[in-house]
Amino acid sequence: MEVELSEVKVESEHFWWGSLEDLRGVISDRAFKGETMLLHMGPQHPTTHGVLHLLLELDGENVVNCVPDIGYLHTGIEKTMESKTYVRAIPLTDRMDYLNPPANNLAYVLAIEKLIGIEVPPRAQALRVIFAELMRIASHLVWIGIFGLDMGAMSMMLYCFRERERILELYEMVAGQRMMGTYIRPGGVWRDVPEEFFPAVREFLDIFRHKLDDYERLLRRNPIWEERTHGVGVVSADEAIALGMTGPCLRASGVNWDVRKAMPYCGYEQYEFDIPIGENGDVYDRYWCRFREMEQSARIIKQAIDNMPDGPVMSDDRKWVPPPKSEIGHSMESLIHHFKYWTEGIRPPKGEVFVMIEAARGMMGCYLASDGGPHPYRVHFRQPTYMHISALPHIVKGMIIPDLVAVLGSIDIVLGDVDR
Numbered sequence: 001m002e003v004e005l006s007e008v009k010v011e012s013e014h015f016w017w018g019s020l021e022d023l024r025g026v027i028s029d030r031a032f033k034g035e036t037m038l039l040h041m042g043p044q045h046p047t048t049h050g051v052l053h054l055l056l057e058l059d060g061e062n063v064v065n066c067v068p069d070i071g072y073l074h075t076g077i078e079k080t081m082e083s084k085t086y087v088r089a090i091p092l093t094d095r096m097d098y099l100n101p102p103a104n105n106l107a108y109v110l111a112i113e114k115l116i117g118i119e120v121p122p123r124a125q126a127l128r129v130i131f132a133e134l135m136r137i138a139s140h141l142v143w144i145g146i147f148g149l150d151m152g153a154m155s156m157m158l159y160c161f162r163e164r165e166r167i168l169e170l171y172e173m174v175a176g177q178r179m180m181g182t183y184i185r186p187g188g189v190w191r192d193v194p195e196e197f198f199p200a201v202r203e204f205l206d207i208f209r210h211k212l213d214d215y216e217r218l219l220r221r222n223p224i225w226e227e228r229t230h231g232v233g234v235v236s237a238d239e240a241i242a243l244g245m246t247g248p249c250l251r252a253s254g255v256n257w258d259v260r261k262a263m264p265y266c267g268y269e270q271y272e273f274d275i276p277i278g279e280n281g282d283v284y285d286r287y288w289c290r291f292r293e294m295e296q297s298a299r300i301i302k303q304a305i306d307n308m309p310d311g312p313v314m315s316d317d318r319k320w321v322p323p324p325k326s327e328i329g330h331s332m333e334s335l336i337h338h339f340k341y342w343t344e345g346i347r348p349p350k351g352e353v354f355v356m357i358e359a360a361r362g363m364m365g366c367y368l369a370s371d372g373g374p375h376p377y378r379v380h381f382r383q384p385t386y387m388h389i390s391a392l393p394h395i396v397k398g399m400i401i402p403d404l405v406a407v408l409g410s411i412d413i414v415l416g417d418v419d420r
Contacts, residue, residue, distance in 0.1 A: 073418075167204070235391070318337065
């Protein structure tokens with residue numbers, strides 16, 4: 001029996017559609033005939049990894065269509081950055097992918113440096129690499145812990161958060177904050193690391209190597225884990241490229257693409273590391289790639305520490321960077337420069353740039369345009385998670401709801417990364 005559209009009401013006007021008619025072309029005609037069911041998943045559902053709402057069209061337990069509804073964390077970060085000076089906008093980038101703040105800092109700061117043409121000292125470059133890779137590990141640990149919880153491996157969250165806590169302590173040792181440290185600045189980094197930092201990192205790497213072995217034994221020998229990840233959510237290489245997927249989600253499908261190798265930045269060409277590549281493009285391969293990436297990140301960090309150059313951690317180009325604090329107390333010129341830098345800001349020449357980095361979730365791009373004033377004319381970020389959520393409806397068609405949960409967890413979304 002067909003159902004009249006006038007008889008179908010959406011229970012809440014909070015969603016972006018006002019009636020079923022607004023969904024024509026998105027859901028199938030069967031929904032209009034009452035043959036399939038519409039189910040709201042989220043935004044408070046514990047498996048949605050954030051405030052994401054999914055409208056599911058179901059035939060029994062099989063997913064016919066999936067409509068992601070984003071925007072619940074929209075903060076207008078990009079527009080807000082355009083009202084601030086270039087340097088004062090950096091703390092806003094911390095709040096995008098809040099599990100990997102240094103990568104957000106790095107993409108934006110590299111765009112500024114490309115715009116003004118400033119050179120960064122080698123020691124600062126190495127420190128940037130160390131923190132980028134440390135927080136990549138921390139981000140992957142959160143993912144594996146929460147994803148394990150989704151799949152029934154509850155112990156993983158406790159173990160992974162234990163090691164992540166060590167990384168946050170290392171970041172706090174240098175940046176003064178556990179997460180939103182704004183440590184990377186135009187021209188270098190905020191300050192040099194204390195003497196105890198490198199020994200603490202080496203100690204963490206020694207411990208972490210053994211912990212990874214423990215994690216692998218817990219998961220790879222778990223028959224439930226194997227059953228729920230192998231052959232689920234398969235994405236071919238061509239499909240992954242067409243859907244705009246990057247990072248571990250792309251490499252799990254067999255595509256060898258990593259910005260650190262293809263378009264090196266921050267001296268990544270100096271480090272020896274491998275790019276884990278999957279074969280099947282399923283949930284298991286997406287897990288496997290992230291797991292192996294943590295090993296390679298630890299390998300990069302060790303090389304950076306072993307070959308850490310001496311020297312300053314900030315450029316000496318006084319036109320674009322603040323003076324050392326040691327000079328402010330006895331130099332009037334430095335005091336004036338410091339005051340003008342933080343109040344008026346810098347004025348890059350007119351132009352536009354685009355830079356890319358390899359963040360924890362994939363390729364992050366930053367487009368930055370200058371009109372010659374103290375505020376960015378336009379700031380826009382190309383975030384990997386947004387593309388992965390866009391790919392979700394194509395991946396999950398025909399699956400059952402438990403497998404949808406596995407796929408959603410495997411693409412590693414952060415809604416702050418999406419909504420901005």
